Amino acid sequence: MSQFLTYSPGQVATIYLSVLNADGYYTDGYYDGYTIDGYSVPVIHRVVQPDLTLMDGYPSPMTKFDLGIFYGSVSIPSGASAVGSYYVDVRYRDDFGRLKIESVILQINAPYGIYSVTTS
Numbered sequence: 001m002s003q004f005l006t007y008s009p010g011q012v013a014t015i016y017l018s019v020l021n022a023d024g025y026y027t028d029g030y031y032d033g034y035t036i037d038g039y040s041v042p043v044i045h046r047v048v049q050p051d052l053t054l055m056d057g058y059p060s061p062m063t064k065f066d067l068g069i070f071y072g073s074v075s076i077p078s079g080a081s082a083v084g085s086y087y088v089d090v091r092y093r094d095d096f097g098r099l100k101i102e103s104v105i106l107q108i109n110a111p112y113g114i115y116s117v118t119t120s
Helices: none
Strands: 002-007 012-018 043-048 063-066 069-075 084-093 099-108
Touching: 002 012, 012 084, 012 099, 043 069, 069 084
Parallel strands: 002 099
Antiparallel strands: 012 069, 043 084, 063 069, 084 099
């Protein structure tokens, strides 16, 4: 299941991840090789931009907020070229070591309508 979030160009999009065990209780997920303060955490694995290229700076570890709750951010570029859909791929491992993937769609809209260029 994907999350759909709406932002404007130039904003920082915050992504949240809840990790639950088989019984539905919060648990810490982890991802191989990304450690913060001695804990392995989920990662934002990649961000696909509207022109289908990968955004630089990923994979990037998420930050632990509390047991089973993590967050990370994506800085949206400014300008008309930033408008469109971004695919964010979040990965972690569950209690059994199985790879889990969560997807987030960032819909970037022009803040005051359509961007345009005019000449006089």
